[in-house]
Amino acid sequence: MSDAAPASADLRYEQYDGTKEAEFLPAIRQLISKDLSEPYSIYVYRYFLYQWGNLCYMALDASNKLIGVVVSKLEDHRSGTFRGYIAMLAVQEGYRGQGIATRLVKMAIDAMAARDADEVVLETEVTNTASLKLYERLGFLRSKRLHRYYLNGNTAFRLVLYLKEGTAVKMPQLLQQQALCGDEHGAQNPLLVNHDLVH
Amino acid sequence: MDPKMDSGVLQPGETLEHDYDLQKDLLPEEVVGIMDQLLCYETAWHEGYPLSQNLFTSVHLDRLLWPEPRILEEASFDRGKPASPMAMMNRILRAYCLALIKCCDRVIQTVTSRDYYEEEDFSTHTYNRSLLTQIDEAEIQQELSHCWEWLVGELGTQYNISNDLRRALESRLGFRQTLLSAMHQDATEPLNALDPLWRVTATFLGDMKSNHTLGQPVPEAFSPKLQRRLASTVPPRPVVEYTFDEAIQKMTLLCEHSLETIQAIDIRSSSAAGLLSFTWAFASHKPQPLAYPRALLASFIFGGPPEAFSSVLQRDLEELVFTEDTVLDPLNWTIEMSRSSLIPHDPRALIAKTIDDFLARISQCYAYLWSTLCQNRCRIRRMLCHSLREFDHLMADAEIFDNELHDLSKDTLSNPLMTWTYYHKLRQVEWVVQLGFEQEIYQPDELVGMYWWLSQIASSRYTVLEHILPFTRRRHARFAKKKQLREASSVGRTVDYVDAMVKEAKGTALLAGCLSTLYALLHYLKLLPVPERPYSAPALRYELRMKPFLLTVEPPTPPPFEEYRQKTHPLGDYDQPSSDNLSRSLKAMAADADDAVKMAKAEFAALKKLGAKAARCEAVEDAWKKNIASMLSSCVAAGIATSTVKAACSAHSGISRPPSLKVEMPEAWKRYHDWWVVPKVIN
Ligand SMILES: CC(C)(COP(=O)(O)OP(=O)(O)OC[C@H]1O[C@@H](n2cnc3c(N)ncnc32)[C@H](O)[C@@H]1OP(=O)(O)O)[C@@H](O)C(=O)NCCC(=O)NCCS
Numbered sequence: 115m116s117d118a119a120p121a122s123a124d125l126r127y128e129q130y131d132g133t134k135e136a137e138f139l140p141a142i143r144q145l146i147s148k149d150l151s152e153p154y155s156i157y158v159y160r161y162f163l164y165q166w167g168n169l170c171y172m173a174l175d176a177s178n179k180l181i182g183v184v185v186s187k188l189e190d191h192r193s194g195t196f197r198g199y200i201a202m203l204a205v206q207e208g209y210r211g212q213g214i215a216t217r218l219v220k221m222a223i224d225a226m227a228a229r230d231a232d233e234v235v236l237e238t239e240v241t242n243t244a245s246l247k248l249y250e251r252l253g254f255l256r257s258k259r260l261h262r263y264y265l266n267g268n269t270a271f272r273l274v275l276y277l278k279e280g281t282a283v284k285m286p287q288l289l290q291q292q293a294l295c296g297d298e299h300g301a302q303n304p305l306l307v308n309h310d311l312v313h
Numbered sequence: 314m315d316p317k318m319d320s321g322v323l324q325p326g327e328t329l330e331h332d333y334d335l336q337k338d339l340l341p342e343e344v345v346g347i348m349d350q351l352l353c354y355e356t357a358w359h360e361g362y363p364l365s366q367n368l369f370t371s372v373h374l375d376r377l378l379w380p381e382p383r384i385l386e387e388a389s390f391d392r393g394k395p396a397s398p399m400a401m402m403n404r405i406l407r408a409y410c411l412a413l414i415k416c417c418d419r420v421i422q423t424v425t426s427r428d429y430y431e432e433e434d435f436s437t438h439t440y441n442r443s444l445l446t447q448i449d450e451a452e453i454q455q456e457l458s459h460c461w462e463w464l465v466g467e468l469g470t471q472y473n474i475s476n477d478l479r480r481a482l483e484s485r486l487g488f489r490q491t492l493l494s495a496m497h498q499d500a501t502e503p504l505n506a507l508d509p510l511w512r513v514t515a516t517f518l519g520d521m522k523s524n525h526t527l528g529q530p531v532p533e534a535f536s537p538k539l540q541r542r543l544a545s546t547v548p549p550r551p552v553v554e555y556t557f558d559e560a561i562q563k564m565t566l567l568c569e570h571s572l573e574t575i576q577a578i579d580i581r582s583s584s585a586a587g588l589l590s591f592t593w594a595f596a597s598h599k600p601q602p603l604a605y606p607r608a609l610l611a612s613f614i615f616g617g618p619p620e621a622f623s624s625v626l627q628r629d630l631e632e633l634v635f636t637e638d639t640v641l642d643p644l645n646w647t648i649e650m651s652r653s654s655l656i657p658h659d660p661r662a663l664i665a666k667t668i669d670d671f672l673a674r675i676s677q678c679y680a681y682l683w684s685t686l687c688q689n690r691c692r693i694r695r696m697l698c699h700s701l702r703e704f705d706h707l708m709a710d711a712e713i714f715d716n717e718l719h720d721l722s723k724d725t726l727s728n729p730l731m732t733w734t735y736y737h738k739l740r741q742v743e744w745v746v747q748l749g750f751e752q753e754i755y756q757p758d759e760l761v762g763m764y765w766w767l768s769q770i771a772s773s774r775y776t777v778l779e780h781i782l783p784f785t786r787r788r789h790a791r792f793a794k795k796k797q798l799r800e801a802s803s804v805g806r807t808v809d810y811v812d813a814m815v816k817e818a819k820g821t822a823l824l825a826g827c828l829s830t831l832y833a834l835l836h837y838l839k840l841l842p843v844p845e846r847p848y849s850a851p852a853l854r855y856e857l858r859m860k861p862f863l864l865t866v867e868p869p870t871p872p873p874f875e876e877y878r879q880k881t882h883p884l885g886d887y888d889q890p891s892s893d894n895l896s897r898s899l900k901a902m903a904a905d906a907d908d909a910v911k912m913a914k915a916e917f918a919a920l921k922k923l924g925a926k927a928a929r930c931e932a933v934e935d936a937w938k939k940n941i942a943s944m945l946s947s948c949v950a951a952g953i954a955t956s957t958v959k960a961a962c963s964a965h966s967g968i969s970r971p972p973s974l975k976v977e978m979p980e981a982w983k984r985y986h987d988w989w990v991v992p993k994v995i996n
Binding site: 153155220223240250251252253254255256257258259260261262263265267269271274275276277278279280281282283 | 434553692694754846850854858863864
């Protein structure tokens with residue numbers, strides 16, 4: 115790749131289309147697995163794309179090459195909120211720093227807000243400055259630090275963005291008395307748990 | 314296939330079997346090399362990586378463990394082969410490996426006996442291999458001794474081993490012997506033997522470090538391919554490598570931390586506040602103690618007969634609100650309730666029942682709090698968020714019990730149980746916020762609000778303490794006057810303790826207040842930018858930030874957003890401040906911040922003068938002193954910042970011509986104190 119940043123002006127931003135899995139899924143996997151430390155299996159990608167393909171956005175160049183992607187989901191969370199979750203985000207190295215990821219994330223959040231999400235959450239490594247900066251600039255706050263969250267032993271921040279008032283005090287529909295010793299959720303990366311389930 | 318996903322990938326032509334010959338006679342230097350590599354892998358395991366990524370890549374361990382040996386003899390390198398006399402070097406390596414496996418077994422048992430988080434803290438997965446659980450430790454110790462005797466004895470000298478190498482092998486066997494013995498103890502056994510064991514283990518590690526270079530690595534004795542044979546749903550992962558120096562350093566620390574936990578046993582039976590400061594000091598070590606020593610600490614806090622831990626709770630009440638109070642007089646528990654409805658109950662029996670009921674109500678929450686403090690640092694903050702809510706809910710019950718007590722015991726602090734519960738709740742709220750600073754949860758422009766909130770909580774806490782103090786002083790004077798010296802001295806200790814906590818809480822409230830004002834001032838002076846955050850609104854961020862405290866009912870609860878906004882924006886928007894005389898208002902703010910930090914410093918200095926014993930921190934006096942010194946340094950740094958801003962405000966006429974100052978936010982590791990984010994203001 116040449117040093118001069120390729121122009122990002124003529125990129126197209128598109129929602130993922132399940133009928134074109136054969137065309138895009140391998141590219142998405144390749145782009146993500148290049149930069150993320152976690153080993154996600156094909157099932158993890160399908161888990162997201164089958165159910166929430168409409169919350170996945172891609173940046174494509176003129177020749178339909180995948181330049182950037184965001185993968186997310188939106189579902190009821192046991193805390194009682196309708197929670198959006200950004201699972202993966204990556205931009206080709208040569209295209210970084212031009213706002214491509216920001217634009218993709220905004221599209222995902224807009225889509226979640228349109229579907230009435232209460233909040234959007236995600237995790238990122240504590241040392242991932244680019245990612246922290248990107249999300250925090252949009253309005254995400256760090257809510258917790260997660261010790262050894264990733265399989266490689268790295269620690270994460272959970273970032274949260276509230277979209278609606280009253281999110282903090284929402285209760286589960288079935289108000290189960292939370293067992294004192296049980297934490298609100300397991301710490302480890304849920305994507306890997308999913309991976310185990312589908313295996 | 315992606316090698317990152319799957320490190321067990323076979324290259325073309327490769328097979329699942331390793332081609333290492335386990336019967337081959339090893340050289341002494343090879344044995345040392347293998348042992349040292351095993352130590353590196355053991356360290357990685359202690360750090361939290363699963364066995365498959367470290368120890369279970371050892372061909373030797375694999376052979377000893379699979380198929381599962383029923384008796385010790387079956388755990389051998391030449392399984393299934395006709396028994397031949399084992400070469401001594403192999404025998405030494407085998408003894409070392411057996412003890413290593415047994416150590417792992419002990420570690421798993423200790424960690425899983427307490428609350429821990431799988432993978433996050435530690436990985437207990439053994440892939441269906443039993444880590445010699447059924448085999449008696451004594452047999453393994455015997456095998457170690459046998460090898461050791463052989464080495465130091467005549468037979469060893471017959472072999473052509475250099476003295477240096479012999480010593481290298483001796484220290485490794487010795488290390489395993491003492492480590493296994495130290496790990497084999499548990500809280501129910503006499504512990505006086507444990508202390509020297511951990512010390513000697515650490516000494517052996519020092520020896521091993523000095524003669525490590527004598528060893529010769531045997532890379533063929535380890536194969537990441539072995540992961541493939543382990544039953545698991547997770548694909549094999551890269552092997553985690555530590556250098557030998559790192560391993561020695563981390564294992565030495567593990568020994569030191571484990572050694573330290575033993576003190577908890579004595580402290581537990583002398584003071585609850587002392588145990589609390591000890592536990593915090595332990596949890597504050599950098600690097601933080603690993604899962605094993607943390608589990609050890611928890612087992613010393615909770616272990617032993619059930620009364621041992623419940624007496625901590627009693628002592629906690631006694632040290633704050635019931636010192637030398639008839640409410641906790643053991644006599645109360647010896648008086649029976651009246652059996653006839655015609656004879657009224659003896660009030661002492663009723664007091665005992667009320668206290669027992671309260672203890673029963675609170676014991677689970679109280680245990681949860683202690684268990685929280687034995688977790689990793691990130692978990693501590695998150696679990697405290699739950700714990701503080703439990704304490705908050707307890708307040709209503711405490712009030713009922715207090716009403717009962719009120720009629721039964723006249724000479725008792727008013728609302729003692731509520732006071733105690735409230736005090737504990739407030740401390741936990743403070744910890745959550747302070748750990749937030751430590752863990753870099755808050756962005757720079759959130760500091761105005763978070764320090765404001767901290768100052769609110771700490772102020773409430775010293776108000777509680779100031780409710781306790783005069784009562785306790787009067788009681789002390791009464792005992793002193795009556796020459797009841799033992800009682801007077803015991804109440805005197807509580808007076809000192811409460812006094813120390815007043816100073817600590819006041820200092821905290823003042824310094825937090827100073828920083829809140831200072832940061833607001835920096836915003837008004839446009840020295841600290843506020844990001845735009847197009848996808849969020851201040852009220853929503855406030856709600857998110859205050860989430861841990863929103864569901865509490867006892868004050869201080871987070872105020873409505875408007876009120877909070879007013880408190881953190883005393884002159885209106887940072888962009889467009891509204892004030893009749895802005896420059897005067899800014900000067901006044903700067904002066905406030907400056908006064909507050911001076912007063913904070915005076916409180917911390919007074920606390921230092923009272924001393925560690927007054928604060929019930931004598932068991933961790935050094936850590937206590939260091940902590941106060943860091944708080945005082947934070948005050949000095951904050952003082953420099955406030956006076957720089959104050960001087961600049963006086964010299965300039967306000968916002969229209971903001972002073973040409975520069976603000977630097979210190980990196981987390983450069984702070985004087987993790988809990989105090991003090992900006993550097995440069996002229
Ligand atoms: C994180 C990532 C998606 C950002 O993509 P991008 O298109 O460059 O992002 P944007 O241009 O929208 O914004 C990134 C911001 O981070 C900044 N940034 C980039 N690299 C940085 C670095 N090493 N240090 C500090 N800031 C950095 C950019 O300058 C930009 O901020 P600015 O506009 O204020 O200058 C991209 O770096 C990436 O693919 N990384 C690898 C995968 C990853 O980490 N994903 C996120 C895990 S959840």
